[in-house]
Amino acid sequence: MALLLKAPCSGISQLEKTQIFKKQCFSLGNVNNNNVVFSRPRCLVPVVLSMSSTTKPIQELETPSSKNFNIPIMVNGCSGKMGKAVIKAADSTGLQLVPASFGSEEESGQTIEVCGKEILVHGPSDRESVLASVFDKYPNMIVVDYTVPSAVNDNAELYSKVGVPFVMGTTGGDRDKLYKTVENSKVYAVISPQMGxxxxxxxxAMEIMAKQFPGAFSGYSLQLMLFCIKVLESHQTSKVDTSGTAKAVISCFQNLGVSFDMDQIQMxxxxKQQIEMVGVPEEHLAGHAFHMYHLTSPDQTVSFEFQHNVCGRSIYAEGTIDAVIFLSKKVQSQADKRIYNMIDVLREGNMR
Incomplete structure (x- = not known):
């Protein structure tokens, strides 16, 4: 089974590029420095089930029948690429954009213009007073958090203290502390490191399979490659953390009987390799996530491949807006449950 989420590109097709790349990478021996560490099995009868969809630019998702939900939304981290993508998705959906946002001390006082709307960025020093004032003006407001990972816990404590419901797509931070903070405050929140x-x-689906068929892949070996740049800024040279999605998929494979350690992930x-070998469109080098999971039977006669490729940020932005609409309904209905994730949003149905 392969889940393929891809963006269109000119010339050779994405599938052809991926097939060429797999032939190249699986034929390589052990290579260091974050390169491929796969070797091609001698004899394979591949079993591949494929689902394919294409992510569309946000503007293409607009339709004349789009609903105007008129939900006030405050996007923190609005100067970042993900924050801007959420603002565009919110604007096309008809949500009411609050003209205030939180950012770094260096950004404090700056005005960011997105979709013809001006947003004033506030620094850390006056966050609580600003949030309380904005929440008083927009009592039905939902905050969306796409700030830096180091701000996760402080921001959650702020939202919980003021009592503002929020959707957090930012990864990192102390996740146990994050959930404890929100649970103790009884504020409504959707928290998910994966919004697509x-x-x-x-x-x-992987979790269901792992629960219902434990050990189904016992003895199989797993090879995993990540071609992933979540957010790449021109000044950022630090190593990118391992994908949380990859960790979740690996956990499912482990429950299915596959022996695999997280440090075996290759990135x-x-x-240059991402363009020439993987087939990532050049315009999406600054924002893409290509994952390939390759399973091989003990006798190397059967292989399974699971793959999901994402170009751009529209898939995450649209999921974020669905989470905002979902959470707004939960707040209005005064639901007993307070903390949700994206699976809860999917189960609710009625998404755009």
Whole structure:
């Protein structure tokens, strides 16, 4: 089974590029420096089930029948690429954009213009007073958090203290402390490191399979490659953390009987390799996530491949907006449950 989420590119097709790349990478021996560490099995009878969809630019998702939900939304981290993508998705959906956002101290006082709307960025020093004032003006407001990982816990404590419901797509931070903070405050929140609805659905299916058929892949070996740059800034040279989605999929495979350690994950970060070998469109080098999971039977006569490729940020932005609409309904209905994830959003149905 392969889940393939891809963006169109000119010339050779994405599938052809992926097939060429797999032939190249699986024929390589052990290579260091974050390059491929796969070797091609001698004899394989591949079993591949493929689901394919194409992510569309946000503007193409607009339709004349789009609903105007008129939900006030405050996007923190609005100067970042993910924050801007969420604002565009919110604007096309008809949500009411609050003209205030939180950012770094260096960004404090700056005005960011997105979709013809101006947003004033506030620094850390006056966050609590600003949030309380904005929440008083927009009592039905939902906050969306796409700030830096180091701000996760402080931001959650702030939202919980003021009592503002929020959707957090930012990864990192102390996750146990994050959930404890929100649970103690009884504020409504959707917390999910993966906001792409289709990818979340794939993860849910994997979890169901792992629970219902434990050990189904016992003895199989797993090879995993990540071609992933979540957010690449021109000044950022630090190593990118391992994908949380990959960790979740690996956990499912482990429950299915596959022996695999997280440190076996191989990452391709070199832009030239990403273009020439992987087939990442050049315009998406700054924002893409290509994952390939390759399973091989003990006698090397059967192989399975699971793959999900995402270009751009529209899949995450659209999922975030669905989470905002979902959470707004939960707040209005005063639901007993307070903390949700994207699987809860998917189960609710009625998404755009």
């Amino acid at each position: 609805k289709q990818v979340v659905a794939f993860l849910a 391709i970060r070199d832009p």
